[in-house]
Amino acid sequence: MDLSTVLRWTAERHPRRRAVGGRTPMTYGQWDGHTNQLARAMAELGVRPRERVVLLSTGGEPLASLHLAAQKLGAVSVPLSFRLGPSELAYCISDAEPALVIADDSTSALAQEALASVEAVPWIRSGDPAEATIERLARDQPDGPLDVRVSERDISVMLYTSGTTGRPKGVPRTHSAEFHASVAHLLQSGQSLFDTTLGVMPLFHTMGLRTLIATVVAAGTWVPQTKFDAEEMLDLIAQEEISSLYLVPTVYWSLLRTGRLGEATSVRKLAYAGASMTPTLVKRLVDTLRPESFVNHFGSTEIYTFTVGTDVIAKPGCAGRAGVFSRVRLVEPFPDAPPDAEVAPGEQGQIAVSMGNPDAFAGYWHRPDANTKSIRGGWYFPGDLAVADEDGDLWVTGRVDDMINSGGENIYPDEIEDKLIGCPVISEVVVVGLPDDRWGQAATAFFVPESGTTPDHALTELRSYVREGSGLPSLKRPKRLIAVEEIPKSGAGKILRRRLSSGDYRSLADSDTATDR
Template sequence: MDLATAFRWTTERYPHRRAVGGPVPMTYAQWDARTDRVARALVALGATPGTRAIFLLQGGEPLATLHLAAQKAGIASLPLSTRFGADELAYCISDCSPVLIVVDETTHDLVALALESVEQPPAVVWAGAAADAPRGTMSLSAEIERTSPGPVGFVPSEADISVMLYTSGTTGRPKGVPRTHFAEFQSALAHLLQTGHAPGEATLGVMPLFHTMGLRSLLATVLAAGTWVPQAKFDAEASLELIVRERIGALYLVPTIFWALLQTGRLAEATSVRKLAYAGASMTPTLAEGLGETLNPERFVNHFGSTEIYTFSIGPDGVAKPGCAGRAGVFSRLRLVDPDPGAHPDDVVADGEQGQVAVSMASPEAFAGYWNRPDADAKSIRDGWYFTGDLATTDEDGDLWVAGRVDDMINSGGENIYPEEIENALARCPDLDEVIVVGTPHDKWGHAVTAFVVGPRGVDPAHTLAAVEAYVRDASGLPSMKRPKRIVVVDRIPRSAVGKTLRRHLVAGDFSALADSTGTAPR
């Protein structure tokens, strides 16, 4: 099944059902007609079947419409991160050789700067009002006005590239991950099965479409003939208003967004929400407990996966087992193998031992390999298995518990220490809002376990530091070797556009300390 056909079949079943919520709603019949015209406009602008087009917009319905229109026209959609710097963006443009790049008022200047260092720059297309189009750009809206209604007249194959996402680049260069119509359809289907997303259900479209979670919320909602409620930029109060007004039943978000919603103190108003799912980062037990007590959801799913293979495993009960990654997904197969970088997929660790998560590439949700990166393929794909770089153990029930990333492991005094265990212990401290643990260079220990904490708003950083130090010493339950040797109070934790913690920034010293247990002056 290709995505263009899937969209049309949903429209045939429920033409008058609300497809897009928010201030500018559309039925499925209206959205189908709108995406047809956008698809024809993209072709007229030079993006023919088999080509690639970058969509660099703030988000919301305009970006979703472009993505769905690209599926109908057989164009590989590349929704890139709006947080890329000019150098990263120039690299991605040169790497994927798009025929055009669609921009809006939030991204035009960045693209112009990036294109200065691109040898063969693509055509730039303006997504805003035609009258506002900057000099040197073509107007998408003007082209849409010139097109006639109706389908573009092309039906993609399920083997065609639907989308290419670039990894966030938390380490090294961004990597292109091409995904077929088949893989995207199967991933959306898996999402529906694994989260219990019901037919016709409404969901919040706030996760960016340059991330697999944002795409999954969109495509799964289309398959289920539900209502996708766009929010181009996250704001906790505005999100809560949308959830309540639109009677949203299912939320699929990163933990940082759930945390922000809980911090409003008003999340209990969202009585329509019955299904929760999270991914992208671990969730502390305290946050899971808070969400469970506030919303009492019917389903509370921990989705463990990646851009490359959408599902690794599913933890089906975030209330009973907060943080547990559960078992392999409905279309997945996984095993724990020796953490050594050169390990073979058959080097399976014994029950209860920690190992690296390897997932079968036979999954219908899997990609086939990175774009122009044989070095990355050689590192991550071996004998039909994808090596995720995640470390995990299984408990007595056979359920998976992720301990962190291989690259995040802290070697302090010859001992291997995993940050998430310490973070979960410290997260229960009532005198902090957020905590991230990394290893920072230390002359004696090699690396010192260092906790970066964000205190409650308005509280003196020195008070936060003293309170956390006391908690570590008296109430954390951590053995001495795992207690932070350094605690730093900061105003924020560095994160990517989708909420992933950028630990490397902290390791490199890229932070401003408000208070520091080493006595180092704030800088």
């Protein structure tokens, strides 16, 4: 099944159903026609099937429509993060070798700066149909299906990884992979036909795309929020009667801090991904929303689903077991371990995911070195560590690259972070290993003080909490505490530990390392 057919068939079944909510509502019949016209406009601008189209936009309906239009043309959508700097954006554009770049009013200056260092690539703005934009060009195009044959084996989209360990890598994904991932999402998150979902996660991230495409498959209503704002999100939830949320934990924290989350009475289904969720956050969400279902989704850009924790309420933080199309195993936690080097039950190992999964990618774009590192014997190695409990459910313990060797002992940041976030004077915390003459690496906690708390006071309180309230054994207590204004994150919200470990931060308060030892 290709995504062009998915939208067309949904529109044939439910032409009058509301497809898009928010400020620019459309029925499925209208959205199908609009995306046909946009696809014809792309073709008029010289884009051919299987060529790549870079989409640089803050999001919302215009970006979603352009993504769907590319599917109808048989072109490859390449949504890029508007949070990238000019040099990183230039690298991605050059690497993708697009036939066209489409930017909006908020990103056109960034696009022009990036394109100045790239071999000539045509570009056009998206936005007001009254101006010289692709929407104006589309307005004069005929409606109706395009005379293009799109195969499920064709590339639908190429996402760029967030680059937490170097330059971003292109991840081409076929129409079949995108469709299977979306069906898996519907089954695994407990969504139903005609659900109303919130489209706030960016479309340059797999979570954003999954919410969009899964909603189209299920003939639901997709309600876009172009830029995240907690107060506006709660207004949208109430106005649109949104029934399911699929967000990263930091967004859930922001919603809770408004004090208004209890107003979201239409929300019945919760899901999260992208980072671990602490038991504290789980409890507060459950107490506030009383959801019918609460799911932890664990996967990646390359393979959408590794595992699914289907009952977050019963097992907070558990990654669960393989998804409906997945096969997962734990192997020895060293870099070149083969997929048959499985660890014994109860032992920590690195996750390996079968490439036989129908939502898997086939390899990185122009990166045979990355393929060699991550794909072995028909299995994909994302670099995550986990332990299986007696029920066979996985508990992610960190990443192979994040492991801290302190005094000859291996320490995993996740379990320390889960304890420290319970300190009431901090809002975020990340633990990394910094070079240390005595310990080799010293477990160091970078934290953001809670609003209204001075860095020095937060440091004092956290130091006391580490010793008396965290429950951490002395081996796992951070040797150093550093207050920072913010935790560095990628455009997709992933924590950039390498920036902290490389010294790329400004300290607001720093504990006396010698005292903590």
